[in-house]
Amino acid sequence: MKDNEPNKKNEFEKELDDLKEWEENQYNPGYYIGTGRIPEPIKGVGKYHFIQIIIGLIILLPIIVAIIDETNVLNIIAFIIPAIIGFSLVYGGIIKLINMKKIRKGNKMH
Numbered sequence: 001m002k003d004n005e006p007n008k009k010n011e012f013e014k015e016l017d018d019l020k021e022w023e024e025n026q027y028n029p030g031y032y033i034g035t036g037r038i039p040e041p042i043k044g045v046g047k048y049h050f051i052q053i054i055i056g057l058i059i060l061l062p063i064i065v066a067i068i069d070e071t072n073v074l075n076i077i078a079f080i081i082p083a084i085i086g087f088s089l090v091y092g093g094i095i096k097l098i099n100m101k102k103i104r105k106g107n108k109m110h
Contacts, residue, residue, distance in 0.1 A: 049096040056089030 025031040063079045063086065 049093045049100070052096070053090050053093035056086045056091075056093065059086035059089065 059082050063083050066075055066079060
């Protein structure tokens, strides 16, 4: 098991270096940053739907506190955009989880 740990660490460091290079040079005309594929660290974020739901709930937490605390209307209006973002993250994460369960259930039946 320990033999794989240096390989995983090196692979992770390589991905971080690739991501850093991509971030620094993505807008430089003519700079070759790869084949145009999405970097692995960014692509992997979509695999963890529960993290998306947690981030959405964290964004919604101040809104819930503001509503319970009975703040004035102007403060609640200021929360409209974060509320939309939080609700969309939570909704999207739940929909993805439901779809994944349907796909897994369908694969078990075959």
